[in-house]
Amino acid sequence: MAELTSTLNQLASGLRFTLGIFFLTLLFSIPLGLLVARGRMSKNKIVAGLVRVYISVMRGTPLMLQLLLVYFGPYYIFGVKLADLDVGPFKYRFVATIIGFSLNYAAYFAEIFRGGIQSMPVGQYEAAQILGFSKAQTFFRIILPQVIKRVLPSVTNEVITLVKDTSLAQVLAVTEMFTMAKNLASSQVSVMPFIVAGVFYYVMNGVIEIIMNRAEKSMRYYS
């Protein structure tokens, strides 16, 4: 019993990092994804081409490898030593994790947003133009709200994947929940910590599903 309590305590301390990676990644990757989507649809062929390469690399290589590159890249490529640097209360290894996750997820979100934006009928833009809306007003008032409704199911998928992907931060020795579980399992010689961690992930995704279902329902008033 004492062992279980201590397991829970330690996993909970790892959970802080897991949640930190999760929320910070969403915070940065969603707006960045929107920007990347716009870049991908840019009339400027060079911009569109570069963004296309960016998306293809991000989706075509392992996230774990990208994390390692963000962490070690500055030193091995540019000779800049960041590894010992702390950014505010955060160690660089944590910052590198957030950067790596955000860049990676932005690419996935960008493709989802692009699909949503391109599925909008051109008549919506034309009506908005005739009514005098500026380009920015048209996008934020008319297009984006409808795009959000269209892409929400795909976004939910990504968010659920992100919960599980946070465990990849272990490659940078961030002591998120999975790392903790692994350490505990080997010190206790028991699978119990893995099972408890699994329950944590599962519950988190359960909460996400409930929230996203509500969000979808709240937009069901129109079609």
Next chain:
Amino acid sequence: MNVLEMHNIHKSFGSLEVLKGIDLEVKKGEVVAVIGPSGGGKSTLLRCATTLEYIDKGEIKIAGEKLVSTSQSGLTQYTDKKNIQEIRGKFGLVFQNFNLFPHFSVRRNITESLIHVHKKSKEEANAICDALLKKLDMSEKADSYPCNLSGGQQQRVSIARALALNPEILFFDEPTSALDPELTAGVLKVIRELAEEKMTMVIVTHEMAFARDVADKLVFMDGGVIVEQGSDIISNPQHERTKEFLAGYG
């Protein structure tokens, strides 16, 4: 006074010339109906007049403001962005498939531009909206969403949305073509009432009886040109192509 002047309008899509030198003038209070076979360039003409397409050559003036002109040397130039935006405030366009904003209530469809483009207060915008809905017999639908309205009701909302901005001229591109016959009547009635109030309108339509009744001037377009125009070309067509076309409508 002419609210709309289009002179020698040319428009091509790639190598396909769709408008081959169109001249059209619309006086204040005049109702012009544009008829003609599909593919003749009617929609393109309206889209050029409403800045949804840019012309290759010619001159367009709306409410006295020059939108675009072609110089002696053959250079076609639009006025600057700010002026274009200003000119857009002077006309409205009603689409065949309404293009209402599905995520907005009827009220917000009508007031959004008033509030956020024309900087009216919410109260003012709501007052304008209520008056229009009452006039179009839609008062009880103010809080409905487009998906819960019939096609005829949606088209009336889209007319209200255009009227709310108090345009000097209103364009209609086949406003009843997407509607079941029984819903068409309500929309045509609204347009008739607007005509009685001397609203300046250009209406592309296949409703021949309606066009003949409501229009001061009829324009028959085919193959990118205006074949003939006048007040009675439906009852008394002069050109073979017009006669042929009208024969199809019994």
